[in-house]
Amino acid sequence: MATMRDVADRAGVSIATVSFVVNNTKPVSASTRERIEAAMAELGFRRNVVARALASRRTRILALAYPALEHRLSTSAVEFITSAAREASSHDYHLVVWPVSNDSAELADLVGQGLVDGVLLMEVQLDDPRVGLLQSMGMPFALIGRTEDPTGLDYVDIDFDTSLELCVSHLWDLGHRRIALISGDQSVPSFERYGPYVRMDQAYRRIANERGFEEIVLGVRSGARYGREIATELTRIAPDVTGVVIFDEPAAAGLLAGLHTLGRRVPEDVSVVSAIAAIDQAFACDPPLTAVTAPGVELGLLAVQALVRRLEGGTPLPPQLRTGSFVLGESTAPPPASGRRRAATRRTS
Amino acid sequence: MATMRDVADRAGVSIATVSFVVNNTKPVSASTRERIEAAMAELGFRRNVVARALASRRTRILALAYPALEHRLSTSAVEFITSAAREASSHDYHLVVWPVSNDSAELADLVGQGLVDGVLLMEVQLDDPRVGLLQSMGMPFALIGRTEDPTGLDYVDIDFDTSLELCVSHLWDLGHRRIALISGDQSVPSFERYGPYVRMDQAYRRIANERGFEEIVLGVRSGARYGREIATELTRIAPDVTGVVIFDEPAAAGLLAGLHTLGRRVPEDVSVVSAIAAIDQAFACDPPLTAVTAPGVELGLLAVQALVRRLEGGTPLPPQLRTGSFVLGESTAPPPASGRRRAATRRTS
DNA sequence: CTGAAAGCGCTTACAG
DNA sequence: CTGAAAGCGCTTACAG
Structure with a gap:
């Protein structure tokens, strides 16, 4: 590898001048610059970044x-x-x-x-x-x-507030009024004070409060298998929930599978929205998930x-x-008739 | 940040000697070593890797x-x-x-x-x-x-031969005799000569030849949506296939979803094995995929x-x-009765 | 506009 | 076992 010394010799200048043109850090006459550039091209000069780092005290x-x-x-x-x-x-x-x-x-x-x-x-x-x-x-x-x-x-x-707002609004506009959040399980040691979980929870509680629907929050460990388990728990604890926002990519797929096993149809019986998911991941689900993508x-x-x-x-x-993009999949639909009736009732009250 | 110079001064030695103990590259008397180590500890010395890189011509x-x-x-x-x-x-x-x-x-x-x-x-x-x-x-x-x-x-x-052997053997042992490979679509420009696809194809053809079953190979673009499409194509082209090995992680999930949409049950009607998949990905599918994991x-x-x-x-x-591990999911089972009969017939012939 | 020189913080023959 | 010194390949005041 050619060094600045080589280039300088070939161009008949000092290495300082070579450095000035390489870094474009001081004015150099056109003719000198040309000679230097020619020499660099001929030698295939590439500035050594390690030497630069040491001298400039910036490693980049x-x-x-x-x-x-x-x-x-x-x-x-x-x-x-x-x-x-x-x-x-x-x-x-x-x-x-x-x-x-x-x-x-x-x-x-x-x-x-x-x-x-x-x-x-x-x-x-x-x-x-x-x-x-x-x-x-x-x-x-x-x-x-x-x-x-x-x-x-x-x-x-990530703007958790806006992301969740997108999810909930979508369900709300479809007519859902029993909307649960399945977020991360903060009892897992390494996730005790995990910002995304905490912020998503806060956003949910705020929105639930604003819109006046009951807060239903479940924690799920990350992973498809836990998503399957949470399907059972959700059905046991809150069987009348018609809309679910789930905030864990692997668990979301598991949730769909679990609901399927339990005979609960998505989206006919339950709508599911994935908050923050890779787009390809959402497509890989059955049915394809309605989701807000991860930016x-x-x-x-x-x-x-x-x-x-x-x-x-x-x-x-x-x-x-x-905030990521809202992607409409096939995992969301209006709530089943009974749910819709109840919602309608409440709305007119 | 303290330098070797600082350490040397403090220990009353030369920087060369400091270098020798830092790198353990030359014998140093116990007492000198102690003084140097003490000085390093007191100063919180950390050897600058950039300077080392330049001097040693190895950046690590x-x-x-x-x-x-x-x-x-x-x-x-x-x-x-x-x-x-x-x-x-x-x-x-x-x-x-x-x-x-x-x-x-x-x-x-x-x-x-x-x-x-x-x-x-x-x-x-x-x-x-x-x-x-x-x-x-x-x-x-x-x-x-x-x-x-x-x-x-x-x-x-990856040992493609062994990986595919695991997949095919599993299907074969369950009684499958019509076994298709869904591999990568090599007509996509950047995958024309993509080693994994080529090697997986070769392995399949070799095994099919050895075991004497008909070669059925489909190419699929990577992605869940293409997996859905290939389900349709597979059903059209080779409706009597009972076992499928698919070599594309995202497409595998799509394949399951596509088969489901088409009313073809997995594993009752068709068994699916994913060749080279992340374990969590396999669990995220519905049903959980039988798969060989990616090492x-x-x-x-x-x-x-x-x-x-x-x-x-x-x-x-x-x-x-x-080769990754073989993971038994719920996407594989013996072929349906008709398929089994045919296999039995062939076996006794 | 250009150059001589110090210096970045180490490693490594070479000497002793 | 230890040290003086050259050198890694650059950058950057400082002078002119």
């Missing part, structure tokens, strides 16, 4: 830190990673992946190595210890998700933009909340 | 290059990435992700930057131009998948091991082929 590498919990990341996580990597690349950054344990000592160790300029934090808990850690180490970061009070932090997240690609892009902005010293980007 | 960074095609990576890709990153980490390497286009110019550009010591290549085509590129640039690499003739290359891959975690680990071995100059690891 970003880390994506995600807790490698026992549950695998959702389908949209790949979209997220890919999207973040591409956006990073477009800003001339690289993206390393750090599947760190919950233990923040591991994160501290990695940060201490000086490899990265900034960190993207996924799967943020409401009181995430990693946030304080990064702050104390002076390492710039952006969150995908957010802590309880994210004031002053760079973050991007994974967009969030990956925005998170990198926020972090890069912070690193390059521009004005920080404001927090970004995003 | 690996790249995972995957073509960001229009189709998203399968669920197991996340497992793969995570597994590779963890294994890399255990060898004190980092993993950067490079979602490069099919155009190998982009890969050449990235390699030329000198950031990584080696490359893991995913989604390898039978005549993958990236292989020649990396060889010509002198960049060590390992394949996940393999080219047509992978002699001399480091690679790990994504294992392959990620093995690929990194092979590459690291090559980089550290040990004896190269031999190629590794791996």
Whole structure:
């Protein structure tokens, strides 16, 4: 590999001047620039990023830190990673992946190595210890998700309120009045204070209150098998529910299967909406799920933009909340006659 | 951040000696080592990996290059990435992700930057131009998948023969004699010479020949919606097929849904086995799919091991082929009576 | 507009 | 066992 020294010699200039044209950081006369560019082309010069990193004290590498919990990341996580990597690349950054344990000592160790300029934090808990850690180490970061009070932090997240509003409105407009939320089971240790679950719950309770329908909330562990189980529980606890919003991608498929096994038809007897699901996942269900998609690609892009902005010293980007698209599947329909009657009654009262 | 200079000053030694104990690369007297270790602890010293990389000409960074095609990576890709990153980490390497286009110019550009010591290549085509590129640039690499003739290359891959054998044997042992393969549609441009499809086809034809059953092969585009369509086509083209092996995770779910819509019961009328599927995906189907799982975690680990071995100059690891586990779901059963009779007849003939 | 020189924080022969 | 010194390939004040 040719170095700047080689290029400089060939063009008859100093390496400083070569650096100026490579980085376009100082004015260089047209003729000199031409000679240098010719020399670079002839030698196939590529600037060594490691040397640049050491000299400039900026590695232009970003880390994506995600807790490698026992549950695998959702389908949209790949979209997220890919999207973040591409956006990073477009800003001339690289993206390393750090599947760190919950233990923040591991994160501290990695940060201490000086490899990265900034960190993207996924799967943020409401009181995430990693946030304080990064702050104390002076390492710039952006969150995908957010802590309880994210004031002053760079973050991007799903707009849970709007997402759930889309789901509930759809059911409501079809005539449903008994609408349950199946959200994450927060009794599972690693999900005790899991932001998405908490926020989805809050959004549901607010909407239920506004619209005046009874709150029916069930928690489900993530996974198709648990979705099957929750179908039984739902039928036992609230047999008159006609509309369900479920917030767990794998469990949603299981719920459909479980209802099917129980002889409850979707959508004739029960309508199901998946809050935050990969589009392909929704199509893979039987019937295809009505769903709000996960804005994974967009969030990956925005998170990198926020972090890069912070690193390059521009004005920080404001927090970004995003909602996926509403996709009409075949898992929703007006409630069965009895339900509709009851709803009608209530409406006229 | 404390540097080696700081540590050396504090311990009253030269930075060379500090380097020797940090890297455990030369004998150092116990007392000196103690003083240095104490100084490191007091200063919270962390060796700067960028400086080390420049000086040692080894960055200890690996790249995972995957073509960001229009189709998203399968669920197991996340497992793969995570597994590779963890294994890399255990060898004190980092993993950067490079979602490069099919155009190998982009890969050449990235390699030329000198950031990584080696490359893991995913989604390898039978005549993958990236292989020649990396060889010509002198960049060590390992394949996940393999080219047509992978002699001399480091690679790990799924054992398609054994995987399909597991699927077919299961159906055969249940009494099925009309067994179709639904594999990838190779008429889609980016999948023309896609190794997994080609190898799965070959394995099927070999097995069909050995066991003496008629070859029935359909191609399906990846995606749940196409799985639905293929259900119709299968029913039209080969209505008497009782056993199906499908090799596309998203399409498998769609196939079940499509058969259901057509009034064909699984497994009573048709048995379906998914070749190479994420376990959770199989559970998410209705009925739960009998499947051979994708050995994504294992392959990620093995690929990194092979590459690291090559980089550290040990004896190269031999190629590794791996088969996932056979998971019995509820999508397979003996063929319906007519099919069974025919099979019995044939067997006694 | 251009160059000489210091420096980024390490590793690694080479000497002793 | 330990150290002085060169060098990895760049960037960046500082001078001119």
